[in-house]
Amino acid sequence: MNIDFSGKVVIITGGSRGIGRGLVRHFARSHATVYFTYLSNEDLAAAVVHECKEQYGADVTGRRVDGRSGPDVESFMDTVWKAHNRIDVVVNNAAWIPRGLFLQMSGQDWSEGISANLNSVIAFCSSAIKYMIPAKSGSIINISSRSALHPGRGQAVYSATKGAVESLTKVLALEYGSYNIRVNTIAPGLIETDVAGTMQTELKKKIVERTPLGRIGTVDDVGSAALFLASDYASYITGTQLLVTGGRHLD
Numbered sequence: 103m104n105i106d107f108s109g110k111v112v113i114i115t116g117g118s119r120g121i122g123r124g125l126v127r128h129f130a131r132s133h134a135t136v137y138f139t140y141l142s143n144e145d146l147a148a149a150v151v152h153e154c155k156e157q158y159g160a161d162v163t164g165r166r167v168d169g170r171s172g173p174d175v176e177s178f179m180d181t182v183w184k185a186h187n188r189i190d191v192v193v194n195n196a197a198w199i200p201r202g203l204f205l206q207m208s209g210q211d212w213s214e215g216i217s218a219n220l221n222s223v224i225a226f227c228s229s230a231i232k233y234m235i236p237a238k239s240g241s242i243i244n245i246s247s248r249s250a251l252h253p254g255r256g257q258a259v260y261s262a263t264k265g266a267v268e269s270l271t272k273v274l275a276l277e278y279g280s281y282n283i284r285v286n287t288i289a290p291g292l293i294e295t296d297v298a299g300t301m302q303t304e305l306k307k308k309i310v311e312r313t314p315l316g317r318i319g320t321v322d323d324v325g326s327a328a329l330f331l332a333s334d335y336a337s338y339i340t341g342t343q344l345l346v347t348g349g350r351h352l353d
């Protein structure tokens with residue numbers, strides 16, 4: 103599949119590491135002009151910009167933008183719009199992944215989780231759609247999780263917020279399809295990132311055993327899925343959830 107994003111502007115939240123870094127690399131390699139956000143890790147963000155320039159000669163910019171702040175998101179999107187007069191793709195990837203049983207979660211945990219995982223998606227979608235409507239074109243991809251479909255113990259905040267992102271995605275697909283704006287989610291299973299790195303080997307082994315394709319996912323698995331959904335190959339696909347789980351969602 104040869105996907106070329108030359109001349110297109112792609113925004114990815116949380117691109118300094120993990121799945122987000124993989125997404126930035128995929129779109130950069132496909133000749134997109136990429137803007138990504140990060141929260142605090144300036145050195146990692148600079149490294150991503152550097153590697154994309156070195157390896158692909160790509161036009162990649164990393165900006166510290168806290169997705170929990172609506173005004174910061176507005177101002178960032180406005181800057182990108184003024185520089186290019188277009189925003190073609192937005193991938194809402196940044197999230198906070200808290201763990202703990204329901205009664206262990208404080209009010210602060212809930213508001214942090216809702217702010218990081220849902221309000222940030224609302225802010226980016228709301229801003230992007232305003233720019234995409236006059237263009238009568240756009241693709242938004244919200245990174246959800248298998249946990250939205252199959253919540254696990256200790257994932258109350260995470261699963262609830264990802265479930266909300268799934269519902270919001272469907273509503274936006276319904277409301278803005280007539281403007282040729284497509285809105286979809288990618289719901290990954292366990293992906294080899296810092297999150298997987300903190301898991302016990304035994305638990306990872308169990309997950310692999312219960313995954314039909316017999317392995318943990320990679321950031322490239324998610325990157326390829328996002329490229330496809332953002333591309334014209336997916337021009338009749340909206341309001342869908344693409345499960346990138348190696349089949350584990352069947353378990």
Ligand SMILES: NC(=O)c1ccc[n+]([C@@H]2O[C@H](COP(=O)([O-])OP(=O)(O)OC[C@H]3O[C@@H](n4cnc5c(N)ncnc54)[C@H](OP(=O)(O)O)[C@@H]3O)[C@@H](O)[C@H]2O)c1
Pocket residue numbers: 115116117118119120121122139140141142143144146167168169170194195196197198199218222245246247248289290291292293294295296297298
């Ligand atoms: N990893 C998995 O196994 C897995 C499975 C299913 C779904 N997912 C989903 O995939 C996405 C990425 O997960 P990941 O494991 O790659 O995450 P990660 O390694 O924790 O990276 C998170 C990224 O988001 C940025 N970020 C966090 N909060 C932010 C905020 N408020 N504003 C701006 N940027 C912020 C971080 O920036 P800094 O580096 O500056 O902190 C970092 O770039 C998430 O939506 C997650 O729920 C992951």
